[in-house]
Amino acid sequence: MVAQLNTLLRAAYEHVCPVPPVAGAVSAIRRRVAALLSDWSVCPEIVEDSLLVVSELVTNAIVHARPPAELRMSWVRGAGRRTLRIEVTDAGTALSAGQSLVGIDPDEHGRGEAIVHALATRHGIRVHAGGVTRWAELAVS
Numbered sequence: 001m002v003a004q005l006n007t008l009l010r011a012a013y014e015h016v017c018p019v020p021p022v023a024g025a026v027s028a029i030r031r032r033v034a035a036l037l038s039d040w041s042v043c044p045e046i047v048e049d050s051l052l053v054v055s056e057l058v059t060n061a062i063v064h065a066r067p068p069a070e071l072r073m074s075w076v077r078g079a080g081r082r083t084l085r086i087e088v089t090d091a092g093t094a095l096s097a098g099q100s101l102v103g104i105d106p107d108e109h110g111r112g113e114a115i116v117h118a119l120a121t122r123h124g125i126r127v128h129a130g131g132v133t134r135w136a137e138l139a140v141s
């Protein structure tokens with residue numbers, strides 16, 4: 001009974017979904033996250049920022065990393081406020097050492113990190129045995 005209750009509570013404050021390496025995945029994940037944020041009654045001010053951060057982190061995983069990738073969203077409580085944590089974990093870079101991004105238009109790519117930095121309260125990258133996790137936190141008043 002306690003295990004079931006813990007599972008229900010975790011589900012109420014955490015959501016995990018795969019990031020398929022296919023065209024259209026980013027828009028499908030945005031729709032899924034928008035519905036989730038609505039279910040979680042997230043204030044409208046943070047919804048748009050959250051969707052943009054999700055889009056940037058998911059796009060990065062699809063374009064620059066090896067599958068599989070996974071999106072995890074969760075609530076972190078502390079210091080009297082709630083924080084929405086967004087994480088995307090992938091299997092690591094798809095480029096081999098010394099390989100460049102030839103053919104990728106810098107006007108259309110490369111701004112994701114700056115966007116995440118501008119919107120997030122905190123953000124970072126964690127490299128681990130399973131790959132790379134890029135994360136961002138957005139504080140909610």
